[in-house]
Amino acid sequence: MTSEVANKAAKWDDTFNKGDTATLGGFYAPDALVIPAGGAPVKGPEAIGNFFKDLRANGFSDHKIAVDNVIENGDTLIASGKWQLNGPGENGASKQYGGNWVNVVKRNGSDFQILLHTWN
Template identity: 50%
Template sequence: MMTRHLLGAALAACLVLPVAARADTAATAGRSAAETWDKTYNSGDMDALVTLYAPDALVIPKGAAISGPSEIKTFFSGLKAKGFDDHRITVQSARETGDVLVLSGRWEMNGPGEGGARKKFEGNWINVMERRPDGWRTVLHTWN
């Protein structure tokens, strides 16, 4: 009877551990990607920022979607030039399926408010990444 329980526990552990390991790997990759994005945007290096995206990536801000390195660089350069900075992403969920990593969480940044005062902006964030030969690259980035 004891052997049967031990075998059952061992089998359960074998089934659960790979899932837990994948979840941990996805969460680590997601946090790393978010930290790199924040650091790169906050530094103002928009040439480096666009390398975090796949060449055919889609960014969907409020309004019309944009795609491609040139449009993505122009969009984020414009935000930075208007005084939006101190960007911070908090990854709350990470799910890896094959070569796709789906991340969600919260974002926040500071920007110009009424009368020249600084204002905190924040909302929900979703990032879909694809594993490419040179690492994870964002293929879809949106927020509200």
């Protein structure tokens, strides 16, 4: 199961890095929540796509996800790992950001949809 989640995470990275934030919203369930570190929750695929669109517009790119753990409970998965992202730093220099992430994911047929996405 970890390899399936890692493949989906790689597709998420590719979609974000291409700037296709409308498609990125499609990774999320209709009632999904993104809870950014220190930020207000964002609900629903369209709002989530717009959230990531704003990140891209503010100079964030080169997102990379590493999947470390996947816990399966029926049609629900809890996946976690590390993330990194390049973005603006001081004096216009590029800075690398990173931390831990957790997703609660549900099976949707042979695919997955994210219910909850949070990171620090």
